Amino acid sequence: MKAADIRQTFLRFFESKGHKIVASSPVVPGDDPTLLFTNAGMNQFKDVFLGFDKRAYSRATTSQKCIRAGGKHNDLDNVGYTARHHTFFEMLGNFSFGDYFKHDAIQYAWELLTKHFHLPAEKLWVTVYAEDDEAYEIWNKVVGVPAERIVRIGDNKGGRYMSDNFWMMGDTGPCGPCTEIFYDHGPDVAGGPPGSANEDGDRYIEIWNNVFMQFNRTEDGVMHKLPKPSVDTGMGLERLAAVLQHVHSNYEIDLFVALLAAAKAAVDGAGAQDCDKDSASLKVIADHIRACSFTVVDGVIPGNEGRGYVLRRIARRAIRHGYKLGARAPFFHKIVAELVAQMGEAYPELRQAEARVTEVLKQEEERFFQTIANGMEILDAALAEMAKTGNTVFDGETAFKLHDTYGFPVDLTADVCRERDVTVDQAGFDAAMTRQREQARAAGKFKMAQGLEYSGAPTAFHGYEHLQYERSTITAVYVD
Ligand code: ATP
Numbered sequence: 486m487k488a489a490d491i492r493q494t495f496l497r498f499f500e501s502k503g504h505k506i507v508a509s510s511p512v513v514p515g516d517d518p519t520l521l522f523t524n525a526g527m528n529q530f531k532d533v534f535l536g537f538d539k540r541a542y543s544r545a546t547t548s549q550k551c552i553r554a555g556g557k558h559n560d561l562d563n564v565g566y567t568a569r570h571h572t573f574f575e576m577l578g579n580f581s582f583g584d585y586f587k588h589d590a591i592q593y594a595w596e597l598l599t600k601h602f603h604l605p606a607e608k609l610w611v612t613v614y615a616e617d618d619e620a621y622e623i624w625n626k627v628v629g630v631p632a633e634r635i636v637r638i639g640d641n642k643g644g645r646y647m648s649d650n651f652w653m654m655g656d657t658g659p660c661g662p663c664t665e666i667f668y669d670h671g672p673d674v675a676g677g678p679p680g681s682a683n684e685d686g687d688r689y690i691e692i693w694n695n696v697f698m699q700f701n702r703t704e705d706g707v708m709h710k711l712p713k714p715s716v717d718t719g720m721g722l723e724r725l726a727a728v729l730q731h732v733h734s735n736y737e738i739d740l741f742v743a744l745l746a747a748a749k750a751a752v753d754g755a756g757a758q759d760c761d762k763d764s765a766s767l768k769v770i771a772d773h774i775r776a777c778s779f780t781v782v783d784g785v786i787p788g789n790e791g792r793g794y795v796l797r798r799i800a801r802r803a804i805r806h807g808y809k810l811g812a813r814a815p816f817f818h819k820i821v822a823e824l825v826a827q828m829g830e831a832y833p834e835l836r837q838a839e840a841r842v843t844e845v846l847k848q849e850e851e852r853f854f855q856t857i858a859n860g861m862e863i864l865d866a867a868l869a870e871m872a873k874t875g876n877t878v879f880d881g882e883t884a885f886k887l888h889d890t891y892g893f894p895v896d897l898t899a900d901v902c903r904e905r906d907v908t909v910d911q912a913g914f915d916a917a918m919t920r921q922r923e924q925a926r927a928a929g930k931f932k933m934a935q936g937l938e939y940s941g942a943p944t945a946f947h948g949y950e951h952l953q954y955e956r957s958t959i960t961a962v963y964v965d
Pocket residue numbers: 553560569570571572573574576647691692693694719720721722723724965
């Protein structure tokens with residue numbers, strides 16, 4: 486079953502259960518300052534859950550474009566390292582706005598997976614929120630999942646495991662206990678069952694989360710009961726496709742096979758010598774072209790602050806991976822055509838914006854290719870020197886110079902360093918940034934005092950503010 490058919494089957498199934506098929510909302514949330522990018526299907530229904538907004542329907546189903554490259558849900562660092570994480574992915578969801586609750590949600594999920602997608606029941610594991618006896622009983626007594634494959638998981642207060650069966654959209658907003666469904670890819674793959682100490686492998690893959698929306702968390706940390714208990718679910722289309730196409734990694738599904746081939750052709754066409762088709766770098770590129778293209782579709786352009794800076798960071802990271810494979814000229818924008826071929830039917834806005842997306846990415850590449858060779862030379866030389874002395878912490882001053890002079894976002898430098906088991910001295914980087922900001926401020930004041938035109942601080946400073954935000958939330962990767 487192709488990804489496109491899986492999407493259709495999901496939506497039609499829930500339509501047959503009285504759900505209204507609603508279009509995906511943009512990846513840039515229209516009116517939610519708490520969110521950098523849309524990170525889940527429920528985002529567009531946030532106010533409906535909160536009781537501020539009413540719809541003509543009480544059940545909905547969507548295939549939502551999501552980006553998790555910043556804020557509470559940030560998977561940027563996972564891409565290329567796990568078989569299951571993307572920066573951009575499609576989340577299939579069904580929603581009940583004060584209509585059905587646990588019983589129906591669980592039974593719909595089971596019926597769809599086992600009767601329509603024909604997944605073998607014995608390969609499915611479920612987790613429930615530790616104290617949620619009701620959900621446990623429904624799985625065990627009504628659906629018939631044996632106790633050995635039902636795991637109770639708390640809200641990860643101790644932070645020991647990745648798993649967390651209390652779902653939150655962000656630090657504020659609708660939230661609640663959840664039950665999740667995992668698929669066992671079999672003993673050939675490393676990793677333990679959910680809740681075990683080695684659960685972070687790729688053997689037992691989380692495919693579907695069913696959240697029982699019951700609270701609104703406000704800034705003071707207080708949980709307020711929602712007007713009506715509701716349901717919000719999310720299943721990663723790419724992960725389900727991997728299961729249904731009998732492959733283990735998301736990167737082996739039809740859509741990614743096509744994108745990887747296009748990425749290889751583009752990189753080879755830009756000077757690489759028949760690059761390794763299985764390299765992690767190619768996967769990063771195939772992943773990042775989706776996040777970059779869909780953010781440009783929604784009006785973001787690469788820049789030095791906020792969303793524009795996230796886009797720039799993702800694009801430059803992809804370009805650096807192409808460079809690593811041997812590309813010496815712009816290649817990234819050339820993959821847009823294949824992306825449109827793969828996803829333009831489901832998301833017509835992508836097809837419509839094809840020329841613009843291609844042009845925006847091409848310009849960003851041309852800009853970055855002017856400095857990447859010099860920057861990489863400095864980076865490589867520093868790393869070679871470090872290897873000699875056994876130093877594994879990359880100097881913050883050099884990381885700052887790479888950022889300031891060569892346009893290397895610090896996470897790009899960290900990405901290169903990570904390949905050689907080196908970490909970046911973030912505190913040193915921050916100190917260099919602060920010093921430069923203060924110098925620029927003083928210079929600005931000086932100019933104003935002289936009655937000269939104030940030119941404003943260099944734009945890179947906004948990027949810094951943004952990065953700080955990123956860092957303060959990056960630990961959340963391990964607790965969501
Ligand atoms: P994981 O633990 O694997 O990081 P999650 O618990 O953070 O996933 P949820 O917030 O529960 O994910 O999102 C619902 C579903 O969306 C997941 O069950 C998964 O199928 C899918 N999903 C989540 N993050 C990603 C991602 N980065 N790439 C692809 N699919 C994802």
